[in-house]
Amino acid sequence: MPELPEVEVLVRHLRPQLLGRTVRGIRVRRSKVLSGTSPRELRRRLSGATFTSLSRRGKFLVFQLHGPNLDEPFTILGHLAMTGRMYLQPRKVRLPKHAAVILNCGSENFVFEDTRYFGRFTMDAAALDKLGPEPLEGAFTASVLASAVRRSGQAIKVKLLDQKMVAGLGNIYASEALFLARVSPWTPARNLSEQEIKRLWRALRQVLRDAITRGSTVPLDYAGTEQRDGLFYFGSSDSTAASYVERLRVYDREGRACRRCGRTIQRMVQAARSTFFCPGCQPCKRALPKEHRSA
């Protein structure tokens, strides 16, 4: 489910429910989702601890807590990877099949479930130091993007997935942003013109902001395991999800007509990941004017 916008929407949704709550018990059903910590350490730190803040950095959820005596504040990071979800549900509601970690928060359980178990809970806050700038913050200017881009010959699509370059983009919004910016996914990063960098900078921010706005208008209902929130399932069949899909301009639209120019959207593979693009709107500007030989 998660790229930056989805994590942002989730954080805003969870924050008021979680702050001030105290953890009364913890169950780790799949210790593989813990990294840099053990079930025992997690239990020791979390038992009796209270949530004091929740924020987002890149695709990480940043939970701050403090122990029972207002002492030793500490941080836990959550990452949802491909299929992770986090929500509160009444304790009497049955836990989902792939619940990985459950925090007893009194009348409710805070559930971290992940069908593929690629997601993580970690106590190693240093993971955040490896991230590049937050694309929606003021410090991320077009010239910051320009200098990041100049140092690489990698295809720009691949570079956008590099969390050290900009934090929070994933496979969907990387394709979407390049389409909006009318930049070919194959352009070597350092070959982007000033204009293209500027367009890409604006497109990145627009695409992410848009998705957050749209996401936050969708009612989230995590109350029961059988109920879906309808927000992050662009491939599913319910109408909420369908309307979400329609917002995507190129992602998962192979073979369909470009909404802008009518050409057929293409899918190709870069770095073992699908890239979607419109050959009309994002032409590959390869060779500069080849000299014509007069012979």
Place this chain on the structure above:
DNA sequence: CACCATGTTCCTTG
């Protein structure tokens, strides 16, 4: 059975 999947990390090869 085949292939695909919103992410990250590790490994090899050059």
Place this chain on the structure above:
DNA sequence: CCAAGGAACATGGT
């Protein structure tokens, strides 16, 4: 050290 490509992780959908 960097870049590129691939596999791995584990499960489910089509």
